[in-house]
Amino acid sequence: GQQVMQIPQYQHVQEGEDFTTYCNSSTTLSNIQWYKQRPGGHPVFLIQLVKSGEVKKQKRLTFQFGEAKKNSSLHITATQTTDVGTYFCAGPRISRGTYKYIFGTGTRLKVLA
């Protein structure tokens, strides 16, 4: 079945350093979504990428969708302690006319002050 893997599993950075998480799907995706889950919280939607090679920015966060639409990345510039959490990518799979999302394995980010 469709699998979505992320690397690294964990990342500890000093505040101010950059951070990148990579997402790889076993199948081509029509789009990809990114979610952030704070410790003890629920996943919160960050962004969706649709086009091959698309790049979107949200302040210090840069999201990229690969040319083959099978991989994606999230890059955070100059991390802050508020960036702590687990970042998940999620790819859709259509079934009986509706979509379900397969979540990646997640990257847990810890930012050291």
Next chain:
Amino acid sequence: EPEVTQTPSHQVTQMGQEVILRCVPISNHLYFYWYRQILGQKVEFLVSFYNNEISEKSEIFDDQFSVERPDGSNFTLKIRSTKLEDSAMYFCASRRQVGSNQPQHFGDGTRLSIL
């Protein structure tokens, strides 16, 4: 901003007992989901629900699980005879309309602890 609400926030149950987890999706949303997250692990899809029926379910969603939308606002997940391995965080999510380019909105989750 409208939210997905889940109750209870924490449920402690003896193994073998039935539990019902409740969710109130955002009112104009049409697609509903249950996910499970074992502590420290990824978010796992359980079931999707649209037009008063299950659209898809995962291998985890066996005969012990059922979902219902009894009154047009609540969306419930029932586990008939709980097992220790059912201990997890259960998230409900809803999405507005057809098409994959709509974000899912998650509730705060119910932490289920099976003793």
